Amino acid sequence: METIKLVYPVEGGDLIEAGEASSKMKLTLKKLGLPQDVIRRASICMYEGEINMVIHADGGEAQVEVDSDQILIRMIDSGPGIPNVQQAMQEGFSTADSTARELGFGAGMGLPNMKRYSDEMTIDTVVGTGTTVTVKIKIPQ
Amino acid sequence: MLLSEIKEILNATVLWGEEHLDREVVSACGSDFMSDVLAYVKNQPVLLTGLVNPQVIRTADMMEMCCIIFVRGKVPSQDMINLAKDRDIVIMTCPKRMYEACGLLYYNGLRGNCDGND
Ligand SMILES: Nc1ncnc2c1ncn2[C@@H]1O[C@H](COP(=O)(O)OP(=O)(O)O)[C@@H](O)[C@H]1O
């Protein structure tokens, strides 16, 4: 199988549209006939990443690469960066404001969730420059 | 349990998906916190919530849920209902509060499908 590359812009601003990119990716993965569990895990990771890009970084871009053995999702933003990644990875740590909380987010579970649902996760971040969160989901053969 | 039975038990009104009430489900969950739904829910196709915004529909969609029940008589906007329709998710609203709604369904046999505590 040739690598399939998908790119989705993620708009900043309010949270109303957040999740559109994840939804589109999910539909594409379904059409590719990937296992349900793989699709579910990839969709949750992407959705949490999308929400993060909207509430913490005013948007960004999601790049998805699908191979026969894995899905790689890169969520790239030019936001404020994460000063302490170890702290950000802790369950319950959140700097989200009340707007995000009112919409049901900001529990500090996003990054830990992405780690839990992916097979590999890396965070590249520079304060003042931006953040790239990459998750890999293996496709059982 | 069939969605039609859930409708009966909760005295709920179906806002979209009347024709899909023959769907059968074995577990459900209740939360106003979408982060928690994404973190802890596993194979629970019904979500009871008092939170009303499009992210509720999107979260349910990511979790492959087939029905959302808004408690405390909350009614979502037409945009939300359209989103749910597009995602093939049945939408109901019921006058009961969260605790009572969950309790009634549990009492009638709809469990939480949790290994640990919930
Ligand atoms: N893309 C990002 N840009 C800047 N900061 C981020 C980003 N993603 C996460 N963070 C930081 O890491 C924290 C934890 O993220 P997360 O676990 O998703 O929890 P939450 O989004 O609920 O706050 C956030 O509160 C924020 O401070």
Ligand SMILES: [Mg+2]
């Ligand atoms: Mg988050």
